[in-house]
Amino acid sequence: MTDLSIGEQFFAPATTDMVAGLHGQYRRDRQRIQQVVEFVRPDQLGNVLHYFIAGNQDRRDRFTGSVAQLFGETGAVAALDADYWQRALALTDVMDFMPAERREEWHTLIREHQAPEFSEETVRATLGALLAQRMDFLAEKVDGIFRALSREHVTNRPEGFSKRLILTGVTNDWGHYGRQQTGHLNDLRQVVAKLMNRDEPGWQASHRLVEIARREHRGEWLAVDGGALRLRCYKNGNGHLEIHEDIAWQLNQILAHLHPAAIPSEFRTAPKRAKRRHYTLMERPxxxxxxxxxxxxxxxxxxxxxxxxxxxxxxxxxxxxxxxxxxxxxxxxxxxxxxxxxxxxxxxxxxxxxxxxxxxFDYDPGEAIGLIVASGTVPDHQSHQFYPTPRGLAEKVAELADIQPHHLCLEPSAGTGALADLMHEPLCIEVSALHCQVLEAKGYAKIPGDFLALVDDIQAKHKPFDRILMNPPFSQGRWQAHTEAAADLLAPGGRLVAILPASSQTTFHLEGLACTWQGPFDNQFPGASVSVSILIAEAA
Structure with a gap:
């Protein structure tokens, strides 16, 4: 990624046409100021205007100057210049990338009415220079974030953002977030949001994140911003931060704008390895x-x-x-x-x-809400194939299963527990970390992960199940693999009841099991125009 491509991704386009239009408005307003000055000259109406001021001000009005001071051209033009500089800067994104010190200098000039004259030549030259410096500003900002979070200079750490960051003082002695470090973390998340084409987090977003990590997930890795970051907070107030490699190399590329010789090319180019570190980026921010x-x-x-x-x-x-x-x-x-x-x-x-x-909710959603706020994600229908089982269909499945109190029960794709809610102390398998949080809040035993990858482990560690109720993922024929794998976990005399595509009635059979069908049932799932049938498979 070159500086040009970074600019295309980060910086808003700007044209010189906006300067011409804005300066035309400025000239018009300046002429009006001059007209007002002429209007209030003592030989015109100025000798009676003080009566309007004296007669219409309330007791809290602190203005005690003369009419000449109130309508002085110099002060009015200075305020006009400041206002139009504010407008000109707002038409660009330079203030978003300007270092805090430079940004405060501009704010002071505008607030104190000390901005330069708003001449077209000065405006074009100043804005042109500021727009050209945006890459420098961005690199300075990212460099400042890196130093603040890593407490190292990039020349002493050539991996840059590719290496785990050890954060000190993320939480304080009272167990709450450390304001300074979470501020730096929020600065990083703002840059990452730009890289991900998202809106930027507000100042409080990372305070909430650290509170959630400290209070509910202490010592655990917590996915942040769709998996772009991972944070782990510890009891001693420190934390570990890892940045996904697809984000880290782009941050390093920005750092290299300031320190071109400090970061080797392998840390500032997109990874080409076939096998990468495992991160979950399946969910939508x-x-x-x-x-x-x-x-x-x-x-x-x-x-x-x-x-x-x-x-x-x-x-x-x-x-x-x-x-x-x-x-x-x-x-x-x-x-x-x-x-x-x-x-x-x-x-x-x-x-x-x-x-x-x-x-x-039929459970306490507090921890699940915290996970959404921290990770920025909810399970995606297409990536997780999550279509909650409607209550009526779930009750039909439970009725066909005829579950008794002594039955050992399994739900291989539990979601948020629509089927599990109708079972007796089920073991729930679920791929989504957020849904696992929901299942745990409901008091269910759960195993996080993909059911197909866990089948052998479940078979080794658990007795065969008397009842298996399931609504497996349908896409790419996964329903067949899930149903066949679940059937291998069925106890003698056990019963498996599965919601499957309606077409499976004529094409699918579980070897060694007595299979019957009910349905089809149409339009059962909101957002998915699919017909389903219910398979009842019984082991001898």
Whole structure:
């Protein structure tokens, strides 16, 4: 990746046409200022304007100057210059990449009305220079992040961002986040967001991340931003940070703009190895605006309360304490829709009444919500083939299974537990870490991972199962492999009940098992136009 390609990815396009248009507006407003100055000259109307000021100001008005001071051309033009410099800079993205010290210098010039004259020649020259320096600004920012997080200079650490970073003081002596280090971590996440074409995290995003890692996943690796980063926090306040190799080499390429000889080419070019370190990037990152909305949700009142006079009790909107409601205020409907989809992916059910909107769960969703906020992801339908089993279909499967209290039960693709909820103490297998969090919150025994990869281990460590209920992934014929593997775990006299594609009735049979079918059932899964049948397979 060259500096040019970095610029195309990071920097907003800018044209000189905007300067001409903005300067035309500036000339118009400056002429109007001059007209006002002429208008209030003492030989015109200026000798009576002080009556308007004296008669219309309130007691809190501290202006005590003369009319001449109030309508002085020099001060007005200085304010005009500052305003138009603010507008000109806002038309570009230079302030986003400018180092903090330089950015503060510009803010001071504008705030104190000390900006240069807004002449077309000066504006073009200044903006041109600033736009040309964006790559320098970005490299300085990334270099500053690297030094702050690694406490090393890149010349002493040629691997740059490719090597694990040891973070000190991520949490403090009181067990909360360390403001300075989480600030640097947030700066890094802002750059990574640019590389991933995402919106940028707000200042509080990494404070929340560290709190979640410390409180709920201490000593464990926690996927961050769709797997772009991994964070592990420890009891002593320190943390480890790893950056995915597809992100690390791009950060190193930016560092190399400042230190071209410090980082060997293998650390600043895309990896060409066939075998890479294992990272999971199967899940889609949500916009930070959506994650922030989810993080701010709180349970709505779920118990009886007395009215303001204390003479009667008011029935709450719900009696379910496991709920999350939208925070007070107006919210963008698109953000609410995306947040709702994320909550529904972990088993939330939406309700609306009396100008309130909330989602209810049949378990405590706190840790699952923390995982969404930290990782930025929810299981994707296509990558995980996650289509929750509708309640009616799940009940039909459970009825056909005829589960008794003494039966040993298995759910090989448990999702959020739609089938497991109808089983007796099932063992749940689930590939999604987030869904595993949901299953754990529901109190189910779970094994994280891909069922097909775990079959031999399950067979070695567990007794055969009396009942197996399953809704396997359908794509690429995976349903057949999953069903055949599950059948190998069935105990003598056991029963397997599976939701399968309707076409499988005429093409699929489990050798050695007595198979019967029910269905087909049409349009059972929202978002998927698929017909299904139910297989009942019994072992002798």
């Amino acid at each position: 949500l916009p930070f605006a959506v994650l922030n909305l989810i993080a701010e949700m709180r349970p709505i009142i779920h118990h009886l309360v007395r009215n303001q006079f204390g003479d009667r009790e008011i029935e709450p909107l719900t009696r379910n304490r496991h709920n999350l409601g939208l925070p007070f205020g107006e919210h963008d409907k698109h953000l609410v829709k995306q947040a709702g989809m994320a909550l529904e992916a972990i088993g939330g059910v939406k309700y609306s009444a009396k100008n309130s909107t909330w989602w209810e």
